[in-house]
Amino acid sequence: MIDYSYYHFNRINIIKYPIITDKATRLLENNQYTFIVNPSSNKTTIKAAIEYLFNVKVRKVNTCSLPKKKNRIGSFFGFKPQYKKAIVTLSESDRINLFADN
Numbered sequence: 001m002i003d004y005s006y007y008h009f010n011r012i013n014i015i016k017y018p019i020i021t022d023k024a025t026r027l028l029e030n031n032q033y034t035f036i037v038n039p040s041s042n043k044t045t046i047k048a049a050i051e052y053l054f055n056v057k058v059r060k061v062n063t064c065s066l067p068k069k070k071n072r073i074g075s076f077f078g079f080k081p082q083y084k085k086a087i088v089t090l091s092e093s094d095r096i097n098l099f100a101d102n
Contacts, residue, residue, distance in 0.1 A: 014041045014049040018098050019085065032089045033096055039065065039084045046086050056094035062087040 016036045018024075024034040037046055043061040050058050068082040090096070 011045075011049040011052045014038050014045055015053060016083075020098070027087065028098075030089070031092065031095070032087055033098070035086050035088065037063070037084050037086045039082060041084070043086075046088070050088050054096050056096060057091040058088055059091050060089040062089075 014037055016038065019034040019036060021034075027034060035046075035050075041049075043063060046063065047058045047061050050056065050061075063084060063086045065084050066082065068079045071078050071080045
């Protein structure tokens with residue numbers, strides 16, 4: 001078992017929010033969840049954060065850094081903030097409730 005106590009200081013700040021799109025909802029059928037994460041985090045810290053926040057067992061973490069996009073406001077050019085996406089596969093028995101039941 002890996003000791004994740006080293007990563008405790010920023011486990012909560014790693015995961016920003018879940019992505020709810022058509023593709024992400026299709027991945028829910030395979031027990032895969034998609035999150036926007038801190039761009040400087042790696043797979044080990046993402047796994048530790050998900051297991052700490054949701055009390056689940058993570059089998060696999062896939063990450064990709066999405067390219068920055070151009071943004072124009074009037075005559076000024078700039079870039080939108082760059083972010084990182086993580087697709088987390090959970091074990092068969094675990095689930096994360098993203099949608100609140102009323």
